[in-house]
Amino acid sequence: METVVKTVRQHSLAVNNIKELKEITTAYTRVKNYVYSRYSGINSLLLLKNHRVTIRDEWIKSEFAKRWKLPARYWKTALDEAISNIKTEWTNTKRRVKLAVINNVNLSEDERKFVLYILKADSILYAILHNEEFSLPNKLQRLVIRKQYLYSLIKRYIRKYKGEIPYSYKTESFMIDNDMYDYKLIDNKLKMYIQGLKFGQRVEIELKDKNTHKGNLRILIKGNFIEIHKAKYIKVKEKLNVQAKTIGLDKGYRCLLATSENKFYGERLNDFLSKETERLNRINAERNKFWALMKKYEKEGNIKRAENIKKFNLGRIKYNRNKSKFDTQVKSYINREINRFITEDKPTEVVLEDLGFVSWNNKFPSNIKRKLSRWIKGYIKERLSYKCNLNNIEQCIVNAAYTSRVCHKCGSFGVRDNEVFTCTHCGRMDADYNASKNIEMRKYDRSICLYTPYRKVKEILEKRCSA
């Protein structure tokens, strides 16, 4: 049976010894940031695969690990977590390089094949990046390629597409494994005991409910409270629909989802976002006024009044509370509407644009772009994918190029003006519906595949029009 990962959250009452947990978080984050800065580069590429031997055991042998002033289990977990993030970064870099190679019209088929192979062979990649000797496997020796040109291309691409070195600025969470915590039920209250800073000492935490966990947990510090995150594997549900049904989806201009069946979900999303933007603008204007007033009092030497303004009018607590209230509302609205799409439309497969590569800049005017702050985009993508997995719905990702620019009926290039798409032959139609129809049809398009370059897609579409 297939499974999907779900994060289960649990809350504590106020923790007496929160100071110790905060110290652990700070030290834990220090380990992670050291690992990021030391092992993210190309020099460490070959150390990552077996880091428990190449890094962890070395730290123990050389007594380097002592500097963390953390129980071994903590720095080891921090090391594992950071290395796993560095590996993800490398995967992303290689994916970007792969895309650039596929889209590079100056390369021959053989040359593309060569670079794509190298991206999978770390030891050869390492040698190329360090100008070291290496021998090519037999199947690569047969390829007709410009070797030196490709080596410097690979170096250039890796430099270009390697993201910034990760860094945790906020020190607010750490991971613990199964042996670093246990539970006790005392006077009908569930208490959790987490490994403290000193060997054999544990920090007591009273929990709000009586759920106990096993395995790895993430501990997040929130003021005097903690939140516990547990990744749970849950079974994928039976298919809702026995008949195959494919639906194209567009992240709509005026709604959350527009479907190729001309239905719309999450039509109030933009409303939500505009209201919040207005509220934030209003609050910021107010805060600026108080800020100026405080500065004025400070200048006049009226420290007491300045302090009062800082305390009562410029505090972050209420501000943050309202912000998180809004986030929760938007999240539950998004989830509700995605659920409604799944239960009402009963798709067995959805066709989506590759949102990772879609430039939202072209798709939305600036006022909407601002509102769709980054986390919301990421959140929609993540929830949609999660709920599809959970409900056994296939996801087909297609090339996004020009899906909102051509008419789905006749294929001509048309004009998109906010919510309306106009085709000179077929007339006016809903722009989101038109895009979702095009997205659906991309699945069956034999000449436009996911990695067909943008320019090439345009050529193909123009050729079809004139034919």
Ligand SMILES: [Zn+2]
């Ligand atoms: Zn048309």
